[in-house]
Amino acid sequence: ELITAYIDAFGAEDDVSLTLRLVHADPYDLAQAREAISAAVQAKLSRCNSTSHKDEQGDDEGESSCTLPRLPVLDTEFVPWVQLPRKMGQFDVFVTAARATGFGRATAEAMALGMPVVALNASARAAYLDADCAYLVPVAAHDPIAAVQPGIMWARVDVPALARALRRAHRDRGTR
Numbered sequence: 001e002l003i004t005a006y007i008d009a010f011g012a013e014d015d016v017s018l019t020l021r022l023v024h025a026d027p028y029d030l031a032q033a034r035e036a037i038s039a040a041v042q043a044k045l046s047r048c049n050s051t052s053h054k055d056e057q058g059d060d061e062g063e064s065s066c067t068l069p070r071l072p073v074l075d076t077e078f079v080p081w082v083q084l085p086r087k088m089g090q091f092d093v094f095v096t097a098a099r100a101t102g103f104g105r106a107t108a109e110a111m112a113l114g115m116p117v118v119a120l121n122a123s124a125r126a127a128y129l130d131a132d133c134a135y136l137v138p139v140a141a142h143d144p145i146a147a148v149q150p151g152i153m154w155a156r157v158d159v160p161a162l163a164r165a166l167r168r169a170h171r172d173r174g175t176r
Contacts, residue, residue: 001097001157001159001162002018002020002095002097002157002162003018003020003033003036003037003040003072004036004039004040004043004159005097005157005159005160005162005163005166006018006040006069006072006163006166007037007040007041007043007044007068007069008040008044008159008160008163009069009163009164009166009167009170010069010166010167010170011065011066011067011068011069012065012067012068012069013065013067014069014170016069016070016170017069017070017072017073018069018070018072018073018095019072019073019075019091020033020072020073020074020075021075022074022075022076025074025076030074030076033072033074034074037071037072041068041071044066044068045066045068047066048066051066084109085109085113088109088110088113088115089113089115091115092115092116092173092174093115093116093117093118093169093170093173094106094107094110094111094115094116094117094118095117095118095119095166095169096117096118096119096120096125097119097120097137097157097162098120098122098123099120099122099154099155099156099157100122100123100152100153100154100155101122101123101124101125102123102124103124104119104123104124104125107119107125107129108128111133111134116134116135116169116172116173117129117133117134117135118134118135118137118162118165118166118169119134119135119136119137120136120137120139120155120157120162121136121137121138121139122139122155123155135165135166135168135169136165137157137158137161137162137165138158138161139155139156139157139158140155140156140157140158140159140161141155141156142154142155142156143155143156
């Protein structure tokens with residue numbers, strides 16, 4: 001969902017990039033990420049080819065033009081815990097579309113570093129994030145994940161809302 005939202009939200013004219021940090025990445029994780037990037041690219045190109053607005057520029061709240069942004073970077077470098085603040089500090093915005101999480105430690109760490117945060121308004125994050133401190137993305141629905149733990153629900157990402165939040169964070173960079 002994050003890859004799709006990013007590719008839908010931005011085009012070649014946007015000075016933006018997305019780095020996906022894959023922790024403990026194995027070949028399956030990398031292959032899955034590459035497939036998601038390819039599928040999102042193909043979906044955007046297909047939409048662009050099937051519509052008559054190929055020259056249309058996107059607005060701040062909607063889909064960008066029918067060009068592709070820089071493709072996501074897959075980062076699998078091991079970073080010791082003590083170096084994570086410096087690594088995170090290299091980026092302008094922290095984005096998480098995690099469907100379920102405990103406290104959301106990485107989100108809190110990004111906020112402690114003064115980074116703008118784009119986050120799904122779900123799990124424990126919903127208790128400490130609001131529109132004053134984050135770009136919140138609404139939950140589209142909840143899906144049961146009984147295979148993990150009976151009674152647990154997984155939030156489903158509202159992909160267009162995530163794309164709009166990414167655009168707002170990009171538009172507001174350096175001011176919030």
